[in-house]
Amino acid sequence: MLKSGVYTQLSPVLFGNGTLQQVGKKAKELGMNKVLLVTDKKISEIGYAEKVANIIREEDVQVVIWDGVETDCPDYTVTAAAAIGREKAVDGIVGLGGGSTLDSAKAIAAVIPNGDEVLQEIVLYLTGQKNYAVKPITMLLIPTTSGTGSESTFVSVISSEIMQCKIGLPCPPDYAIVDPELTVGCPAFITAFTGMDAFSHANEALTEGKNTPHSDLLAYEAIRLITKWLPIAVKDINNAEARENLALASNFAGIAFNESGVHMGHSTAHALGHMYHISHGICCALVTPAIIEFAAKTYPEKMKKIGEIMGVTFSSEEPEAIGKAVGNAVRKLCKEIQIPSFREQGFTKEQILAAKPMIYKEPLCMSFGGTITEQDVVTTLETLYDGYQ
Ligand SMILES: [Fe+2]
Missing domain, CATH: 3.40.50.1970 (Rossmann fold)
Structure with missing residues (x-):
């Protein structure tokens, strides 16, 4: 239904x-x-x-x-x-x-x-x-x-x-x-992290509690456009066709998450951004694979569809395996567009884990369309640090 x-x-x-x-x-x-x-x-x-x-x-x-x-x-x-x-x-x-x-x-x-x-x-x-x-x-x-x-x-x-x-x-x-x-001509690193902000809006909109078939449609299309055009725009900042498609994707993702919402990924990005003044888009890029792995437990079909859009082939239908495969596809995209890891930016795992009190039970975090435990937040923070080097 x-x-x-x-x-x-x-x-x-x-x-x-x-x-x-x-x-x-x-x-x-x-x-x-x-x-x-x-x-x-x-x-x-x-x-x-x-x-x-x-x-x-x-x-x-x-x-x-x-x-x-x-x-x-x-x-x-x-x-x-x-x-x-x-x-x-x-x-x-x-x-x-x-x-x-x-x-x-x-x-x-x-x-x-x-x-x-x-x-x-x-x-x-x-x-x-x-x-x-x-x-x-x-x-x-x-x-x-x-x-x-x-x-x-x-x-x-x-x-x-x-x-x-x-x-x-x-x-x-x-x-x-x-x-x-x-x-057109926006510097490559800004293109990369703003594009991944839009990706994270689309991803989280799919699994926030207020998601609808309409917001899903816009979110999947935004993910398709970003996966295809973001690496092209980062390599050639003057590529007009890539810019057109990314502008559309960003707006579609915006409409999708305004109707639905964002959740633990953005709660985490806001906390880390506030604590360490890291750019919002970089935080969103780095947290998204971990959010996909977390959300796959509740929404395996939706996370699988993201993977299919990104060209992932699945060897298992287990939610955990789906989450891992799709999370890795997003990590590959992040590497391709040169998003630096938290370790590369000089942060320790302890610094990242210190954000937990600002995330768990925070209303934005808890708007995920399913259950979030304290351990889920800890696992997400560990995964976003260890999973992307
Ligand atoms: Fe955002």
Whole structure:
């Protein structure tokens, strides 16, 4: 019997090469008169921010550029940008950049009209105990990397100084423009780890409790596209066909995990990212084979299907053997695109195991569609360290 569930897509996505040219028209259609263009220094320095601002200005929409985004979206940057947004009386947010930028843009849109205290009460908003007094400002998001899927997801993942952890603030975007041309030439190592972030979204969406046949469909297709095109894009960063397919995969994975969810893999990535400031995509790449081995015990058929998509041939139908075979296929992919192991990055096994208290019983971790024991978390941490050298 097929699993029942709700099919959702938060907001429209305008996809395709050259669609960036429509940003001004779309901003106007969304009712924006004065936009805060949220981006980072690198995007600003290569002239992208000014280019996008000019396209928007052609539609008689004013633009204020704020390029103070920092990696992992620290809450103090959100507060700083929101103060500028309030002072300039903006009525729209355009986010242009990678995951940290899009997450920052989403949070800024919620904090401008509702005040900085939102950031002290993220848990209340996340658990539905509190709703915004004022609807977040209209936001349009434009990814420049293929990984996060944040343009189509409900939450903004923030590094909270107050709570000393990474946590999700609900702020659904209103519109996304996914123009693959923006990702052409993205450096190989960023392409590699952002691509594996998208892979991990698809993988975890398949086994999170809210998975549906619809989210499964998008997740499997994202895995197929990433397996085929990620090594090509890493070898040839200017390959336009690879970029198009990865941009689509990243967005599909985003829609899939927004409808379903992510679980222990992302809980682990958030914990390790927070403790040791390791990039999110690298954590996701390294944890994914271990998650597949863990999930195969509950979902052997789904993990087998991932393997079939990746070209794995199976010599046993035992869940453990399926998990191992598919986990190894993902490790092979990670090696091919040169994801460094935790050992290579200088971390000890003890440092990795020290993340356990931040993972076990954490709500995101426990949203797996099955049982998770304390030993499962320990085994996953051991496997992600020892299994990939
Ligand atoms: Fe992620």
